[in-house]
Amino acid sequence: MSKPSSQSQSETGVNPNKGLLNSLKARLVVSALLLILVLLPLIGFTLNDAFKQQVKSAAKNELSAYLYSVLAVTEVDNNRLLMPELLVENQFNVIQSGLYALISTPGNTSGIPAKHLLWQSNSFLASEPPQHLPHPATGQSEFGEILLEGKPHIIYSFSASFEQRQNKQFPITIHIIKDQADFQLQIDKFTRQLWTWLLILMALLGGVQLAWLLWTLKPLAKFKQELSDVEQGRAMQLEADYPTELQAVARQLNTLLNTEQSQRKRYRNALSDLAHSLKTPLAVIQSQKDLSQGSFEQISVINRIIGHQLKRAQSAAGSSWHLGVKVCSVSEKLVRTLGKIYRAPEIQITESVDSEAIFKGDESDLTEILGNLLDNACKAAKSKVLLSVTSSDTQLNIAIEDDGNGISPEQQSQIFERGIRADSYSQGHGIGLAIVRDLIDSYNGKLSVSTSESLGGAKFEISFSLGRR
Structure with missing residues (x-):
């Protein structure tokens, strides 16, 4: 049996194994979605981090102001630390208010043991003193986080030194500690609002992008529909008014269709003339009286074969791809x-x-x-x-x-x-x-x-x- 022929991928220009991304529409949609799903979350993370840094800076400035207010009333006399019973900021005077002031003397570079704690505000009286406190160099400050009774707090520490008689120094470190809950509440609230609006914006941009893509690709959809109509025999040419980028393609396709139709018409006319020219000689041969039965049958076979081959050559096979x-x-x-x-x-x-x-x-x-x-x-x-x-x-x-x-x-x-x-x-x-x-x-x-x-x-x-x- 002869091997049936089939169009190769190179002949048809179509690879049925290609996936969804072989579609221009799919590529544009995926590109738009990637842009939205990558760019907007990246902006969200950046804004959220910037807000956290801003809150951290504001907290540092706030604690710095409290620290200098405590430092202003701190006195040292005869190697003894003297502090007023009540501070100007009332939160230092209320037990468990969430704002605390501590004064320690330096121990070693790794931290300050609790026994070196010189003074604590009234707000800290019911709390367990921390095991380690930061100790920056004299005249330097340090801002960070610390755990008090398992809860996160922010701490701002500043080291100073009081000069005594005979040039003796009395070094101290003032610590201002505040509950982190208020600052975390601000951050959490901002984060929720930020991501809520970003999600709304992502949905809105997705809808706008989809509408824009459908509007942009509408001429291609019309182009596809007209090609289908020509392929099914419902139309002979592409007639829609296409954008500049597609006008040349549509014009060339119409030229190709017109040329194909004209050639097919010429072929049919030429083959019709050939069929008529063969018909008369065969009829003359068949009319011969001395023609044997075997010869007559063979001429009939020739007649049928010629008729079939002429009819086949006149058909649309191979050339009229748009008929159906x-x-x-x-x-x-x-x-x-x-x-x-x-x-x-x-x-x-x-x-x-x-x-x-x-x-x-x-x-x-x-x-x-x-x-x-x-x-x-x-x-x-x-x-x-x-x-x-x-x-x-x-x-x-x-x-x-x-x-x-x-x-x-x-x-x-x-x-x-x-x-x-x-x-x-x-x-x-x-x-x-x-x-x-x-x-x-x-x-x-x-x-x-x-x-x-x-x-x-x-x-x-x-x-x-x-x-x-």
């Missing part, structure tokens, strides 16, 4: 006709045909293909013939099965050669299947024969690539 015919309209006529012919013994022909299946070619070619295969199936069948037609956006599949004796593997490899006939068929010249093969090849289709799993006889399968719509 519904398979069901052809199959119904053939089934009705063959049902009248094969009555004794009665052959039941069952159809399972997709009503939307389209054959991209000439109706007479499809009639020739289905007619030959259905006729052979009826000849070989005992009682049942099944015609199945399915289609998708990219492929048309036709299967013809019978419940006859089937075709052996040896015959399957020879049955499509001219003059070879399977033993299942008692009639015919063996040219029908070769004609079917030639027609299918001209449409770059595939033809194969196997054994029917459901009926047990022969099964002929045809597939045509329709391309992406």
Whole structure:
């Protein structure tokens, strides 16, 4: 059996294995979504971090002001620290107010033990002193975080030194500690509001981007629709007013369509003239009285072959890609006709045909293909013939099965050669299947024969690539 031909990827320009991102619309949508989902969250994190730094700076300035107010009332006399009973800031005087002042004397560089705590504000009386306190260099300050009784607090420390008699120094470190809850509350509130508005903005921008993309790609959708109309035979040219970028493409496609239609018309006229020029000499030869019966039969065969080949050359196969015919309209006529012919013994022909299946070619070619295969199936069948037609956006599949004796593997490899006939068929010249093969090849289709799993006889399968719509 000759190998059925099919369009390669390089010939059709279509790779069915490519994914969703092969679509321009999908690429633009994904790009817009990535821009929204990456850029806006990045802006959100940046703003949130900037706000945290601003709150931290404000807290540092606040604690610095408290520290200098405590330092202003701090006195040292005879190596003794003197502090007033009450401070100006009332929060230092209220127990567990959340604002505390401590004064310690330096110990070692790793921290200050609790026994070196010289003074604490009234607000700190009921609290456990921290194990370690920061100790910056004299005249330097330090801002950070500390845990008091398991709760986070912020601490601002400043080291100073009081000069005593005989140039003796009395170094101290003042610590201002405040509960972090107020500052964290501000940060949490800002974070919630920020991300709420960012999510709203992301949804709004997503909708705007989608609307913009649909508006931008609308000419491409119209272009696709017009190509589909031309492909289905509902239109002959592209007629919409396209943007500048598509006008040249539309104009070139219209030129190609006009050229193809004109060439097809010239071919048909030339072949019609050739058919008429051959008809008369053959008629003269057939009219000869001394013509033998064998010669007469051969001339009849020549007549049929020439008629078929001229008709095939005139058809739209291979060139008129934009034409199409519904398979069901052809199959119904053939089934009705063959049902009248094969009555004794009665052959039941069952159809399972997709009503939307389209054959991209000439109706007479499809009639020739289905007619030959259905006729052979009826000849070989005992009682049942099944015609199945399915289609998708990219492929048309036709299967013809019978419940006859089937075709052996040896015959399957020879049955499509001219003059070879399977033993299942008692009639015919063996040219029908070769004609079917030639027609299918001209449409770059595939033809194969196997054994029917459901009926047990022969099964002929045809597939045509329709391309992406």
